[in-house]
Amino acid sequence: MKKDGKLYFEIDGKPCYAEEGQSIIDAATENGVFIPSLCHMEGVKPAGSCRICNVKVDGRNMTACTTPVEDGMIVENDIPELTELRKAIVETLFVSGNHHCPTCEKSGNCELQALAYRFQMLVPRFPYKFPEKGVNPRSDQIYHDRNRCILCKRCIRTVTKDGKHVFAYHGRGGEDLHVAIDEELASRLTDEEALEAMENCPVGAILKKERGFEVPIGERKYDHQPIGSEIEN
């Protein structure tokens, strides 16, 4: 099955090739197949936490970001059952936070919003909770808005140059868990680091201070093409 030292596998019948040890999601991207995800990010250890990249491998659900490709693997991705599940997960995120797109700095660049459009979500099937979440504006560089946080763990898997975590989970469970920010460390971030933290966040929970709405409507990331179209061929 192997070809030029690469592993052969299929996604929805499409022949694909992967490096040894490569995750299904990264290999899919290289082969022009979009597997949606909100927690996956290059350069950090996969978390498998948002569960949107669930694919079927031999009929079993596996997260594409944490599962390495094996030679001859048969992967199902774009099938109604999974699309429905992914859409439902996006909907739970919408009702479990407070996502008011029109006033959000990240609107148009937000991956949650973009996935909702891609899945043609109109109104979530679940009732809105409108929970009280709070904001933390106390650090000099970062404005932290928990209302928009989807707890994807991207920020908490990144570290500063000296290996310190600025963000971490706090608490546990469905009603208590949130991301906490180390205000002191956050204040010491350089402009570049703060900007990177903002860009890593798939939603508008981490914003760099003194910067807002820089990209006009019409030029934002997902204004013209749905998320994933940059990958698909």
Place this chain on the structure above:
Amino acid sequence: MKGKISSIINKYNQDRGRLLDMLLDIQNEFSCIPHEAVGVLAEELDISEVNVEETVSFYHFFTREPAGKYAVYLNNSPVSFIYGRAEVAETFEKEVGVSFNEVTEDGLIGLWETADIGMNDQEPAAIINDTLFTELTRAKVKKIVRAMKEGKEIKEIAEDVAEAMYNRDGLRTMVKNNLHTKATVLFSEVELGKALKKAVGLSPEEIVEEIKDSNLRGRGGAGFPTGLKWDFCRRSKGERVFLICNADEGEPGTFKDRVIMTQLPEQLFESMAIAAHALEAQEGFVYLRYEYSYMKDYLEGVLQKMRDDNLLGKNILGKEGFDFDIRIQLGAGSYVCGAESALIESMEGKRGEPRNRPPFPVQRGYQDYPTVVNNVETLAKVAPIMIRGAEWFKSIGTKESAGTKLLSISGDCQEPGVYEMEWGMTIREMLEMVGAPDTQAVIVGGPSGVCIDPTHFGRSVAFEDLATGGSMILVGEQRDLLEEFILPFTNFFIEESCGSCTPCRDLTVILRDKLLKILNGNGSQKDIDELYEWGQMGKDANRCGLGQTSANPILTTIENFRNLYEERVQTDEDYVSTFDFEKAVADSCEAVGRVPNIPSH
């Protein structure tokens, strides 16, 4: 304060991997994790403060404010209410003068709630500091509170209120064992050291083969073949290999490991030594749930005696190079840590979040070395199998389920307790055995298992039918199953979710709210259907056993007790939120002579 904290950190060689132990010591010392301690820990371990806090905030028994010189943790499991938990709680509040989740002004007594502490057979029960109080009554609570106000030692108070104390090698507790043996594998009078002597004469491969032959399967609930797990671990070939005994028995309604550890700790540790020989592991751990910390000193004593007898330590039983020792790692209050990879994370001093698999712990476990995690009951069966052989073990039980199983039976019955029985017993036989004639439902395997109605009572307890880790919660006809069991169990899963996976974290809350809508009389038929449909989503989508089963209390009661839901929903047509469009416009269409033009779905 800084000095004290520093000396605790130094006690564990400033090893970040021992953060859990440091926090346990700090909580013990200050009856909370003071803000200053977080700073000192962060500085000396060279991590950020939010990293310390992420661990602190994960565990139930770490508090940020002083929990009280006497910290009373009263169990709130559904079964405790059957035995009068409500009036016990009320008496505590009245006598102490504060409500739950509060501490008296002088800081003397704090009242706290805690989920199932493994005492369902002797409720109501509470943990006060490191001492267990069981079968509480109004009168006992009054006595306890009075003694606490007088400043008496907690152990002394226990002596005063107990009707009897269980005594064994330095363990003195009012916790009863309530053990009944209907079949004997575990409790078959195994002579100490005999099994290990035999094992030492065998090669590791021979031991693994024997265990494979015996068909021993994991007793924690998942039922994975033990010999196969050992085999996988042996094939991983690490520089170091670890063996962990999972004593984080947290499934509501289970308390069997409590009984094994108080009654047969030597057999358990000897079995671990045999497993270590088979795995060529040098280090072993018992991950003991915090709720069982009352037996820690006792278990340490047993370990020391076994070291003295050369059953543990260096060159065990004179076999050159056979070195193995066991350390007890205390947990700090988290259900999900019973999942093997979460347990490993916790052992490393982190939040107990289950890991992504692959890699499996047998490939990369504790400190990334090959690690076998086995349940207490699974391990304790290794010694008898060694002595009497795989064939003997297989002759007990059913074809697919070899040997015996310990059941923890509690709820509405005359004889709650731990029962060792052969696999294959039917639920009906079990109910007769414990005296439970009017049973409405049996929650098999605890909330993560299935809730069955009497039409299932002919089924048998075995891997091939009703597979279970052994929790059997009996619900009598007089109980409100949904309100008194299903709702609190769903809340339990919400609180115990580590929060990583979206569906487990958020969807379970949505399900609970929908259940409440129905329980409050505001639901419709459609709500029942949606509840069932939505509940299915987490089954395949979540990473670990908790997330995959957190909807089980709801799902299995909709399957087996749908009438209980239907009784509570509104059937009035006006109450149904969907409507038949065609019917709704029929009159107006007729009036204007048009045919309804409705796109089909």
